[in-house]
Amino acid sequence: MKSTENYFKQIERLKNVLDISDAVIIGAGAGLSTSAGFTYSGERFDKYFSDFKNKYGFTDMYYGGFYPYKSPEEYWAYWSRYVYINRYEPAKSTVYTDLLELIKEKDYFVITTNVDHQFQKSGFDKHRLFYTQGDYGLFQCSVPCHNKTYNNEDIIKQMMKEQKNMRIPTDLIPYCPKCGKPMTMNLRSDNRFVEDDGWHIAAERYSNFIRRHKNMKVLFFELGIGENTPVIIKYTFWNMTYENPNAVYACVNLKNYIYPNEIKKQSICINSDIRKVILDLKHC
Template sequence: MFFRKNKTENIPDLIGRLQEALEQSDAVIIGAGAGLSTSAGFTYSGERFQQYFSDFAEKYNFSDMYAGGFYPYSTLEEHWAYWSRYIWINRYMNAPKPVYEQLYNLVKENDYFVLTTNVDHCFQKAGFNKHRLFYTQGDYGLFQCSRPCCPKTYDNEALIRQMIQAQGYHIDSDGTLTLPERVTPHMSVPSELVPRCPNCGAPMSMNLRADNTFVEDEGWHIAADRYSEFLRRYQGLKILFLELAVGYNTPAIIKYNFWRMTAANPKATYACLNHGESYAPEEIKRQSICIDEDIGEILTQL
């Protein structure tokens, strides 16, 4: 398959075409990848990593949050000290930049649906209707049994909050974490806070798709059915497939399906907003709008 970038049009012209597609579409299907949250300020390395994980970085020589998330800690108490911080700042704290709010303001008057591999809950916090969201890869806000013994998930906010506070952090009214002066955070949590499955007693794990233990619970299947019904309802009509910062870790979930559905529907438009990776197949060239720019900048101009 051959790809291309939009090089023959300048950014204002491309944004004008995208605005026209938004206004004329019968429905908008948003496909969102990790780069959307990166544009909103949810970075996993650098200053933000050092602010909350400098102790773990010094002890284990981590360079980013992902590395710490996969480390085989010797105790569950230390594992959950790391993961509770990770979950809190990436799920319960607000994103530093209003990118998701800008996106919501752009599409809220349209009939829309969101398909995303992101697990940070930013869409709902920005105002998107939860019945129009399908989080295919899980949610930082959910536990599941590590075995798993049953197809259930469990909200984790209350327990994660206790873990954070047990490490010495103060949680401000807006969810921001702060350390009191001269306090060094603990790198473990009390054993009684280690989450265990209420059904079988096994340790809990995160409801994140990493291997074949991922739990697709009732809510996951309901969201999948809603997405399928949305596609059926608008089959053959003017659909804008709005792909935002989707990379090549899991292209079959969003990118390849958007290409396939655009090719099958001559009334559809495919828009790819991705800084550095804005491509479309030659087969749907005339139906495509590819903008190689930071998403936050594009939304601001829109």
């Protein structure tokens, strides 16, 4: 079903639910980072990848990320830019810090499919975060020969600084310190994704948080979840809302603002920009 309530009535209702909730569980997808300015096409893509666009006809960053480059030097020239601007460059918007200001006094937890690390960079407690799909800031063995990840900030910044003509110097190509095979990004794209110790610890914290707040007044606050991976957050939020009569499911999205009829009375779905909604909630 789609919500037809007046926008400001929805904001008021959501603010009231937020105020009385025992816990807030944020489920965040790409739409949240898009609202914060991390767009992957258009002007931002042209600014950083015009040379790749002219050579290969790429139309967005995602397309270039899957292209079979002929050399690792070119592959890492592309990916170092990709990672740098989406992981290490400061955000130009206050969406994440505004969200934190809104919920920081609540007992909260964040589960996200985003891999840009913006929650932790914006001051969210790292012990209340579960990045299910990886992190742009981590390398892993491409095999993988072991379940460990490696911080890549220094090498990514060096690749950015030293690349020329869409290539990095050969001596900057990262290789696994154990087996010598090429390193790759720690991003879930196939069954080779490494779930390291930190991933499992975060997953356990999330499970414990859910367990501790069973049947309490919980706000499942979904922000910018699309259709690529709905089973990770959207569907589980629906199920947990259905199983808990004290829970409320809230969804903010420009496009995907549906919910099952079974949780109609427990749902608040707002078809609007996330940044606008967060600001309106702060001033409600």
